[in-house]
Amino acid sequence: MLVLLGLVLRLAPADTLTAFPPKFQVGKLNGDVVLKCNTSEQQVTWTQNGEPEPMAELVAEGQTLTIIGLDLPAAGNYSCWAGPVLLDTTYVVVSGTREERMNVSCQAESYRGSFRCSWTGPRSAIFRARLTRSDGSLGEWVPASGRRGRFSSSFTDPSFCPFAEELRPLQLQLEGLSDTSYHSFSSHFFIRDIVRPSSPRELTTQRRGEQLHLAWAPPASWPLPRSYFALLYRLQYELLNGTQVDKYVEGAEETQLQEHARRVRISCRDLYANPAWSPWTTWQDVGATQQR
Template sequence: MHHQPSKMLLLVGLLLCLTPAHALTTFPPKFQVGELDEDVVVKCNTAVPQVTWTLNGELEPMAELFAEGRTLTILGLDLPATGNYSCWAGSVLLDTTYVVVRSTPPAGKEEGMNISCQAESYSGSFRCSWRVPRFSVFRARLTRSNGSFGEWVHVAGRHGRFSASFTDPSFCPFAEELHPLQLHLEGLSDNSFLNFTIHFFIRDIVQPDPPQKLTVRQQGNQLYLAWAPPASWPLPKSYFALLYRLQYELPNGTQADKDLEGVEETSLPAGTRRVRISCRDPYASPTWSPWSAWQDVVAAQQRGPVAR
């Protein structure tokens, strides 16, 4: 790029205090997002009338800059012009702003960016994970069911994969969900910024834990299997019902399923070798829990209840 000596300001002192552009491990205290090829004005938060500027420790920044008083204009923001802009009074660091270019989500990915959220019950707590290559840090904030904003949660990733837990303290498990939750996400790479929002109801992301305490007992010639709801599932049972799916294996290796609702015990076909069980909310989320571990029927009769 062509530089105008009368308008360019050279790098000055204390270079060790600067943060390199490639060292992002969390959100900078102050950052600014600009559009590609458009001018960006960076302001130095100081009362000093005239300041000097640095960019990523470079003596000759690869950017067209126009400085005036406490402001710096980046003429036609591009990727080489992104990074850490610091303003100085002599050798005194006054302010720092990290400048990045706004990134557009890939076509068809605006809603979700491969994000997946899951709640184990109606406690108002859930966990989300997403994958966005090239971005090193994210932060996320929940708009709660009462309309208030949660605090920003800073999320570190690994190889473009991120996950974080959230809680809506205003969530009431006994009330009808009238409005979806909103999860706002902002991500930074060394030179780009990405943000998007997803909307969902807790009832649509609930996946219970597996049922627990599988117990096999024999009464006469009949085998019976009993179980308990997941420990994380809310009470009372009469209000938070569960639909159960029993899978059992016969001596010839054949497997069969059996759906049950409103009970926590059932008979087993003669000759059953082993059983496992899953569950889901019958009125909202269609997502089944993971299967419980296979329970050997003969061993279960010998050792009694087994808690997962």
Template structure:
């Protein structure tokens, strides 16, 4: 599924990275890369992953080092020294140019400007994420959690206005790094296109004369007022004989219970956005209406 990423990022390092190094540099496969030592010293020595005689074609020249034809054995931590004194270090990795191989999925529960993204990736890699808002402002890097082959990040645009029209998309920027390779990609989207509400809540039965009425409330995370942020509800009743009855309700938060219903569940969505229904609520047992 991740062809080039599998070739590069899936190579498990001897000591996996746990955080982005202060300095790193990405180069293309088989091309020369110049690493510079940030120092005023004119005469420095170089090591690769602590090895003074690395198995790579290296050409030192004062404060710079040229890596001839970057390949996997030439990736790693390059350090420059003045005798026993460490002056500077740069992590050199291979650049991954196949952005489209990564399937990034983003979802928002509301119009408050916050959302969650996830994508597949190897355990040997680390990621960081930042948000470029619709006004062009760049947010801070946020931590990315990883485990069991997936990475997750939660981001928010603090200036997002739920009542305003989205004229320009948000931009998610991701950087991924292992001890051998680097991935840099961006995804553009409008928040309105990734909204998927949480399930409705507070399902309850109310007696209305001889009729039972089912009532519910919008998801707790859904914005107010209800008149502006309307929801379309999808009710699914299951009769005692196993037959399922569908019902759609808009502009209300209650509905009569069909005769013979044994249990019900409910979902919702924004009627004006793409049809992203919320997950179903848990089944609620009703019993036979009297």
């Protein structure tokens, strides 16, 4: 049995991660971690982050390496070698000491089973995410894009049926690695609770005598038929004196105003559920027919 003691007092930083390593292992702080070199070689040597004298207290025996009392300096890339030949590599990280609480937000533009989730996390971490779908099947890991501690991933649930009642929530599982630590979090939600339509399209205004006729089209991503996936529209118009007035229209895609409006804009949401309103369209000056 070979016992390697960390005699060097400096901190040996772990390699900076840019993608999830093919093989990693999570250990508890101050606990022991056992690594296995995937090889038929009986005698191997080990390095931590390329250093032949790791800081950690290690016990090596054949193809097995035990890290005694895992701490943050002991985290990193452990490689086993047969002479100059690299045999196997395992990235070791420390699990969180308390339950992770991440601010996860998911949003779908319609009931097509596709949505995007975003969350905050350590700036130095990389993340991946996967979905437990509505039929109970487990999706593949999806790499997350991230910048300055903000991360996001897009998903599609192919088993989702927009005409059926959602009986079980989706589960989003997040997994993150920083240079020394492991992060995990899960979130449950129904698609019906995260739908936020895109803005309505093609808002037009036309003077017809003393009336102002307005017409528009639903968001391009909104599903059909319109009778089943009805929308509630919220028109906001500004009078000549600067007063802003709201008008709600159910299902229809046109209306008339008796008042003299200076400009208008429009938003929408699902008529039967109560999710978020879509973003407003830009303000449109009332005058000749225009499209946006």
